[in-house]
Amino acid sequence: MSSPLAASDVAIAFDIQGLTKVYETEAGAVHALRGVDFQIREGETLVLIGPSGSGKSTLLNILGGLDRATAGSAKFRTFELTGASDAALTRYRRASVGFIFQFFNLVPSLTARENVALITEIAIDPMSPEEALERVGLADRMDHFPAQLSGGQQQRVAVARAIAKRPQLLFCDEPTGSLDSESGIQVLEAIAEVTAAVGATTLIVSHNAAIADMADRVVKFRDGQIAETIRNSRKIAPREMRW
Template identity: 65%
Template sequence: MEREASAIALQGRALTKVYRMGTVEVRALRGVDVDLHEGELVVLLGPSGSGKSTLLNILGGLDAPTSGSVLFRGSELSMDSERALNLYRRNHVGFVFQFYNLIPSLTARENVALVTEIARHPMPPAEALSMVGLGDRMDHFPAQLSGGEQQRVAIARAIAKRPDLLLCDEPTGALDSKTGILVLDAILKINRSLGTTTALITHNAVIAEIANRVLYFGDGRIVETRLNAVQRRPAELQW
């Protein structure tokens, strides 16, 4: 049965994160409430140090909040259990980072297969690579691929386990605008064709135009939320 479009996939409630360095406290998050709805594409926009990556890492189970809670489809994540977080990340979350983290000695297909070997219901690596436009580059090594192609391999690796959530931290940050458009096209295609709930961090305000919803960050808080009446295609963006 399909979920309603308005159903909430992921919730964060009263999330705080305090880093302590000696006697100094850095408050990265200051009581953030956030909802990610099933199948939507959300852009987290704001300057460096505003709390975007900290929030995404907590929502993805890579980090624990100092206080607050995270609920996935209504069930609270056990932040004290590394086993529970491992299962959550393995079964439900795909990550894409600014840097590709591909294994140089493996082909594109083999890099993706590393994830499918431990997933519950994976798609074939070739299918995942075809979805991101790399059907003819599957047997190339990372050194034989451009930066944009390597990032699309990383996206294919993230979505090959059919995650419920795709969390992207500055996926175009190391790319030029032309290459970035291809990467955003791949992310948008995954969001629309698989219905994957997607959150994407950027400091580039133009990229926010592809989202259903934009969360603006400042000083560890969400300071504004905006709904986009029209989602632009990446090719329409003026970088």
Template identity: 75%
Template sequence: MPDPAVNDLAFSVRGLTKVYATAAGPVHALRGVDLDVRRGETLVLLGPSGSGKSTLLNILGGLDRASDGAAIFQGQDLTRDSDKALTAYRRDSVGFIFQFFNLVPSLTARENVALITELARRPMTPEDALARVGLSDRLDHFPAQLSGGQQQRVAVARAIAKRPQILLCDEPTGSLDSESGVQVLQALRDVSRAEAATTLIVSHNADFAAMADRVIRFRDGAITDIAVNPHPVEPREMRL
């Protein structure tokens, strides 16, 4: 019989290594990382710049390839997939949220989200996705008519509109003030819970740990600590 513990995993990472060739010599971005990620959990990845956390996120998102090791997503080894298979994986299973919103300035909030829903297999409507992040009254506003926090919430709506199994967030509040950052994190928490999405958030801000199920700390391309948070709090209760 299948191992239920294995079936409960979103990702199983073993010996994951990433080496970049530079003029100054090889740079070891990841050094044999091992990590299991359970379905539906929220992880916060902390560490200084260059510690490997964003590199791990990019490999798990199918945006970069490992030099060695394995990253298994529900039986699919992302480190050995073809480019075509990785494209399908990104399209069908992963929602990305980055520090910069990357909205199309000439399109409304509704139209920016529709760019994704037109490609997805089982999407929400743009209106539903924007309602999930509290922007029902901003459907026809252009990015220039929205605050930074509202633009990032449009980016969250765009990411979750295709109902991804995985949400990967790289410094999602890095360009926002504290109040807007809390609103974005709360939107992420609400939609990931509603969709039972596995969520990984990369940040420099140690305060993010309060909202995580587990906190993964990185240094020099390796995981130095994994801490379970027995009582995750709502972002609205956090002080950033």
């Protein structure tokens, strides 16, 4: 099996073929993904939108190595995620992927600097916690605890934590879902700025259709399938969006 750490000059970051995910429940089988075929280019920013249960977060979790497909294949560069061992997926997540979730998942007893250091201490070639926090506009909040920060500031700490490893991939699942509009815009600005800075391929899952305007491509999900893909002729900065 190829290493997920190997450099690649190919233009395609992900090649996804027939990707299927079925969850078995007491009520019967739930088809979260139904044979998705898709390619994602290196350095793209994609926004995945659709109703709850449409498959967008399931796809994100499989591509992030957090979940496994039932059938089909998903390849990141030369690394085949489907069929990879748990150890290989752990190395892939640690080396290549930064995650941002709706809930900040900060350690309350650690400062912003210390929360980011949790990642930089295990990353291969990280930026310093100080640099990561400066990139998201929190240079003056490094030694504050989560309880001393607003919701938007806490999410920006989570962004700093995600990008401190200089990830090749940045996966954001409802990153503004628990924030007011101004805090959400600030978080999206931080994501856009750091994505450009580290050159990451970025996927953002959101229920907020306005966020689609910041994407290179918008992917609409329905019933476990991709219903439509739209390429934006012009990306709009978060501050210009109609929230």
